[in-house]
Amino acid sequence: MSVLYIGPYRQTDSWGKISKAFLDTLVFCSKDKKEISCRNIWYNHSIDSIINGEIFTFEKRKVSNPEILIQHGIPNNLVYNGKFKKNIAITSVEHNIKNTGWVTSLNLFDTIAVFSEHEKQILRDSGVKTEIFNFDTYPVGLTNIQHKNLDIQLKDKKTFYTAVSTKNSSSVNQILSAYYSTFTSLDNVALILYSKDKDLASYINDFKEKMNLYSSKKLYPMIVIIPSENEIDWSHKFSDFYINVSFNSKPDINFLKSLHQNKICLCLDNIKVLDDYDYYVKSYYELSVNNNESNFYKHDNYFTIPSSADLSKKMKMAFDGYRIKENKSLLSDCSLKIHKSFIDKVEKLICT
Amino acid sequence: MYIEKIIENAIADNLDRRLNILIINEYEDEYVNSLCSTLNHNFYLFNNLDGNPQWFNPQIKPYNLNFIKDINNIEFKFLDLILTFRRSESYDLAKKISMQLNINLICIDDCSSTICHRRLFKTPKQLSTEQCIKKHGLINIHHNNLVMKSWTYGEESINMIIPPPIPQRIDVKNPLSIFVDPKIPDSYLLSIGLNKEFITKDINQAMIYLHLFNNIDHLLLTCMNSSIPVIIPNFSKEDFFDLEYLLKNGIIIGLPDELPNVIKDYDTCKHIYELAIQKNVVERAKHFVNSYCCETNTFAKLWENTLRYASETNYIRGY
Numbered sequence: 001m002s003v004l005y006i007g008p009y010r011q012t013d014s015w016g017k018i019s020k021a022f023l024d025t026l027v028f029c030s031k032d033k034k035e036i037s038c039r040n041i042w043y044n045h046s047i048d049s050i051i052n053g054e055i056f057t058f059e060k061r062k063v064s065n066p067e068i069l070i071q072h073g074i075p076n077n078l079v080y081n082g083k084f085k086k087n088i089a090i091t092s093v094e095h096n097i098k099n100t101g102w103v104t105s106l107n108l109f110d111t112i113a114v115f116s117e118h119e120k121q122i123l124r125d126s127g128v129k130t131e132i133f134n135f136d137t138y139p140v141g142l143t144n145i146q147h148k149n150l151d152i153q154l155k156d157k158k159t160f161y162t163a164v165s166t167k168n169s170s171s172v173n174q175i176l177s178a179y180y181s182t183f184t185s186l187d188n189v190a191l192i193l194y195s196k197d198k199d200l201a202s203y204i205n206d207f208k209e210k211m212n213l214y215s216s217k218k219l220y221p222m223i224v225i226i227p228s229e230n231e232i233d234w235s236h237k238f239s240d241f242y243i244n245v246s247f248n249s250k251p252d253i254n255f256l257k258s259l260h261q262n263k264i265c266l267c268l269d270n271i272k273v274l275d276d277y278d279y280y281v282k283s284y285y286e287l288s289v290n291n292n293e294s295n296f297y298k299h300d301n302y303f304t305i306p307s308s309a310d311l312s313k314k315m316k317m318a319f320d321g322y323r324i325k326e327n328k329s330l331l332s333d334c335s336l337k338i339h340k341s342f343i344d345k346v347e348k349l350i351c352t
Numbered sequence: 353m354y355i356e357k358i359i360e361n362a363i364a365d366n367l368d369r370r371l372n373i374l375i376i377n378e379y380e381d382e383y384v385n386s387l388c389s390t391l392n393h394n395f396y397l398f399n400n401l402d403g404n405p406q407w408f409n410p411q412i413k414p415y416n417l418n419f420i421k422d423i424n425n426i427e428f429k430f431l432d433l434i435l436t437f438r439r440s441e442s443y444d445l446a447k448k449i450s451m452q453l454n455i456n457l458i459c460i461d462d463c464s465s466t467i468c469h470r471r472l473f474k475t476p477k478q479l480s481t482e483q484c485i486k487k488h489g490l491i492n493i494h495h496n497n498l499v500m501k502s503w504t505y506g507e508e509s510i511n512m513i514i515p516p517p518i519p520q521r522i523d524v525k526n527p528l529s530i531f532v533d534p535k536i537p538d539s540y541l542l543s544i545g546l547n548k549e550f551i552t553k554d555i556n557q558a559m560i561y562l563h564l565f566n567n568i569d570h571l572l573l574t575c576m577n578s579s580i581p582v583i584i585p586n587f588s589k590e591d592f593f594d595l596e597y598l599l600k601n602g603i604i605i606g607l608p609d610e611l612p613n614v615i616k617d618y619d620t621c622k623h624i625y626e627l628a629i630q631k632n633v634v635e636r637a638k639h640f641v642n643s644y645c646c647e648t649n650t651f652a653k654l655w656e657n658t659l660r661y662a663s664e665t666n667y668i669r670g671y
Contacts, residue, residue, distance in 0.1 A: 004362055006355060010668075039358045039666055042454055059666055062364040071355065081359050 002035040003350060004063050007072030007090070009055070010040040015092075017253060018115075019072050021139035022090070022346070023055065026070075029347045037061040041073060068350055076101075080108035088112075088133075088349065093119050094248050097126040106130065113349060116250045118270050118304065135345050137251040137273050137338050150234045152224055154190055158319055160266075161192040161235035162243035163254065166203045169247040171306055176207050178311035182319075183221040184214075189319060190222040192239060194232045200225055236261045241318045244268070245281050245306040251338070259335040266314045270304050273338055279318065282310040354454040354667075357430040361664055370394055371432040371663050374423070376446045377406045378437040379535060382570040383460070386517050387435075388414035390652035393659065394428070396420050401445070408535070423449060431455055432663045438462070439484035440469050447487070454667040458658065459489035462516075463567045464502035466593040472536065473564045473585045474544055491662050495568065496644065498594070514658070515644060517651040519574040524558050530621050531558030531580065533571055544585075545612035550621065555580075559621050560628065563604070567594045573645060576603070576637035581628030585611055602633060603640045 005026060007019035023038060030036055038058040069084035071077075075097060078089045089106060090113045097103055106112055106128050113133040114120050120132045160179070164170040175191075183189050193200065204225075208217055226232075232254060235242070242258035244267040249255075251271050258265045269280035283304045360369070371393040375384055384407075388395050395417045397406040407413065420426055435458045436446035443459060450457040463470050465481050485503060491510045494500035500511050532541065534553040541551060544564075552558065561575040561582045575582055582604040584595060598604045605628060607614045614620065628634055646654075 004359070006358055037362055039362055040668070041355060041358065042451075042667070063362050064364045066363055069359065073355070077355055079355050079359075081356075083359075083363060 001067050001350065002063055002065050003030065003037070003068045003070060004066070004084070005036070005038040005058075005070045005072070006041055007038075007070075008041050008043050009038070011042065011044050013044055014253065015043060018092075018138050021253075022072065025139050025343055025346050026350070027054070027058075029343060029350065033058075034061075037063050041077070043074070070350075075106055078105065078109070080105065086110050090114075091119075092250075093122050093126075096122055097128075100127075103127045111349065116270070117272060118248060118250065133345075133349055135342055137342055138253055138256065139342050139346075150226065150231060152192070152226075154224070157188050157190045157222070158241070159190045159192055159235070159239040160241045160243055160315065160318075161194070161232070161239040162245075163194040163229045163232055164197075164200070164246075165195055166197045166200055169303065171245045171247060171249075172203070173207070174245065174306050174308045174311055175243060176204065177211070177308045178315055179223075180208070180211055180213060180220055181308075182312045182315045185219050185221055187221055187319070190224055192224045192226060192235055194226045194229045194235070196227065196229055198227070233257070236263065240264065241266060241315070243311075244271075245283075245311060247303040247305055249304075256335060256338060259338070264318050266311065266318065268304060268306055274334055279314050281314050282307040354430060357432060357455070358666075360430075371659055372396065372428050372430065373659065374420075374431050374434045374449065375406075376401070376434070376436040376442045376449075378440070378442045379408070380437050380460075380570070381407060381409045381412070382519075383437075383516065384417070385409075385412055385414055386648075386651065387655060388417045390517075390648055391655055391659070392416075394418065396426075396431070423453065433458060433659060435460060436489070438469055439487045440479060443487050446489075450489075450667075456491075456662045456665060456667055457489035458662055459487075459492045461492060461499050461503065462495045462569065464499045464594050466502055467566050467591060470565055470567045470569070472540060473566070473587060473591075490665060490668075491658055493658065498597070512654075512658070514651065514654045515646040516570065516573065517648050518641065518645040519570060519577050522555055522574060522578040524578065524580065525556045527559040527580075527625075528552065528557045528621075529559055529618075530583075530615060531555055531561045531575070532564060536564060545610065546615060547612070550615050550618065559625050562615075563595075566591045568598070568644075573641055577641040579634050579638065581605065581625060581633050582637065583607055583624060598640070601636065601640075602631060603636045605631075605633060 003026065005023055007023065008015050009019040009023050010016065027033060027036060033054070036058050038055060066084045068086045068088065069081055070088045070090060072090040075091050075093065078091065080087050087109045088111045089109045092115060103126055107130050109130055111131045111133050112123060112128060113135060114123065115135050115138050117134055120134050123132055162175060164172045164175065166172060179191050204223060208220055214220060236257045240263065242254065242263045242265045244255045244265055249268050249271065251273050255265055255267060264279055266279045266281055268283045270283055283306055286303050286305050373393055374396045377384055377397055393416065397417065397419055399419045399421055400406060431453060433456055434446050434450050436442050437460050446457055465485055468477060468479050468481050468484050488509045491512065492503065493512060493514045495516055497513060500513055529552045530550055531552050538548065541548065558575065558580050561580045563572050563582050563584050566587060572582060584604055585607055586609065592599065595604065599606050605624065
C-alpha cells in the first residue's frame with residue numbers, strides 16, 4: 001500500500017524530531033519500502049535541514065498509485081486531497097480551535113491522529129466529527145540520547161531536573177513553589193533548570209522575595225540554571241528525577257527519554273500511559289485570563305495545571321527514595337512497552 | 353498553499369500541468385516577454401513594488417502574463433516557482449517569498465560578480481561582491497560562461513547557461529543621431545554632461561547606440577543585431593569587466609575621453625558611424641550576436657527543462 005508522508009522531518013526542533021521519529025516508525029512498519037514517499041514541509045525558518053539514509057530516496061520517489069496520504073502539521077496547513085483513497089492528518093493542539101474553517105477542513109479527513117487523550121478531547125470539543133486516532137504517546141528514537149559534559153558541582157546531591165521558561169505555561173511558578181516549600185539548603189538536593197531565558201535567574205530571585213520563606217536567601221535549596229534546553233540529555237543520564245508538569249503537558253520526547261534511562265518522572269496525571277504509577281501529579285483545569293490577539297487558535301486557553309501541593313508531595317516522596325527500586329524495573333519495561341505500543345498503533349493506522 | 357503544491361508534485365501523473373510562476377522583475381520586460389511567449393505556463397508579476405510598476409510595456413503584454421496584488425490572495429491554487437533577476441533588492445524580496453511559500457527560487461544573472469550588479473555609467477556600486485556572492489537560487493541561470501564562472505556557490509545550487517534569445521532585428525527608418533536607452537531619465541543624461549540635442553530615445557532615429565550600462569543587455573544585443581554600431585563611455589576598469597571582450601575584439605567602440613568632450617556637435621555621430629563601418633564593427637557585432645544568443649526553440653527547451661526540474665525538486669532550505 002503506497003504511502004505519501006508529508007511532515008517537518010527535516011527540522012531539528014521538537015516538531016521535526018517527532019516528525020522524523022514518526023517517519024522512522026512508518027518505515028519500520030512498512031512491508032514494502034518501495035511504497036513509501038515523503039516530502040518535507042517547513043514551519044521554522046531558522047533551522048537547517050538535516051537528513052540521512054534512505055529518507056533521501058523516499059523524498060525523490062514519485063507516487064504512482066495514490067493510496068494513503070499522511071499530513072503531519074498544524075491544523076490550518078492540512079488540506080484534504082481527493083486523489084488519495086485515504087487522507088490522514090496528524091496534528092498537535094493545545095487549545096480549542098474556534099476557527100470554523102480549520103474544523104471544516106479537518107472534518108474532510110478520513111482520520112485525524114493525535115498524541116494524547118487530552119488533544120483528542122480538545123478536537124472533539126472544537127467540533128471535529130471525523131474519526132480521531134490516539135497514539136497515546138509521541139514517537140521517539142530512544143537510542144539517540146547524546147550529551148555533552150556539563151561542568152556542574154553537585155557532589156552527591158539528589159537532583160530534580162526540567163526544562164522551563166519564565167512563561168507561566170512552563171509551570172515555573174508551581175515548580176519553584178513546590179521545590180522551595182519542600183526543601184531547604186540543609187537538604188542534599190538540587191534542581192537543574194534547562195532554559196534559554198536569559199532572565200530566569202532574576203525571575204527566581206524575585207520569586208524568592210515574593211515567597212519570603214527565609215530571612216536569608218542562602219537558606220533556599222540549590223538551583224542550577226543551564227542556559228540551553230538542548231543539554232537536557234545530560235540529566236537524562238546523570239540526574240535523578242525528571243519533572244514533566246508544564247501546562248497541558250504530554251508524553252513528550254524528554255518524558256520517554258527519562259523513562260528509558262530509568263529516571264523517576266513526576267508527570268501530570270493527564271498522561272495516562274503508565275498503569276498504577278505513584279508519581280502522577282494532580283492537575284486541574286483553568287481558563288487562562290491572558291487571552292490576547294497573539295493567541296494562534298483565537299480562543300480562550302484552557303490549561304491543565306499542576307497542583308503545587310501535590311507536586312511538593314511527590315518531590316518529597318521521590319527524594320526519600322520511596323519505591324525507587326521497584327519503580328525502576330517498572331519504568332524500564334514501561335518505556336519499551338510504550339515504544340512497542342506506538343509501533344502497533346502506526347501499523348493499525350495505515351492498515352485500517 | 354504550499355502543501356497542495358507538494359502533494360500535486362509528488363503524484364506522478366502531474367508532469368505536464370501548467371506551472372504558476374511569479375517573477376520579480378527588474379526592468380527586464382523583454383526577457384520576461386521572451387519567457388512568456390515561448391513557454392506554455394502562467395506567469396505572474398506584482399502590479400507594483402514599493403510604488404514602482406513591474407511592467408513598463410503594456411503594448412507587449414503576453415496573454416499568459418498576469419498581475420497580482422498580494423501573494424496571500426491569489427485566484428489559482430498555488431505558486432510553483434519564483435524567478436528573479438540579479439542579486440539586489442529584487443533577489444532579497446524573491447528569497448523572502450521563496451522561504452515563506454516553500455517554493456524554489458531561480459535566479460537569472462546577466463552580470464558577473466566583478467561588476468556585481470547592473471548600473472549606469474558613473475553611478476556608484478551599491479552592493480559588494482562579498483554580499484552578493486552569498487545570494488543564489490536553487491538554480492542560477494547565467495547568460496554566458498564569463499558570468500557563470502565569476503560566481504561560486506554551495507553544493508545544492510545548480511549553475512547553468514541559458515543564452516538570451518536572438519533579439520528581433522529592427523529596421524531603422526531614419527538614422528539621425530545618438531540613441532540611448534529610453535528608460536534612462538533625462539536628469540541622468542544631463543548629469544554626465546550629455547547635450548540633449550545630440551541624443552535621441554527613439555530607436556527609429558538611431559544612427560549609433562550609446563550603451564551606458566555596464567553589462568550586456570537586451571537593447572545592446574538588439575542594436576548590434578540591427579546593424580546599429582555601439583559605443584560605450586570610458587568605464588573604469590572594474591566597471592567594464594563584462595564588456596571587455598566586446599571592446600577588445602572590436603565589436604563595440606570605446607570612447608577615448610569624457611562624454612562632453614567627444615559628443616560635442618552634430619558631426620560626431622556621423623564620424624563615429626563612418627569609423628564603425630570602416631573598421632567592420634557592424635559585421636563583427638552581428639556575428640557576435642549569432643554566436644552569443646540562441647535560437648528561440650533552444651531557449652524555450654532549456655527553460656522548459658529548468659522550470660520542470662525546479663518545480664519537481666523538493667524545496668530545501670539552505671541552498
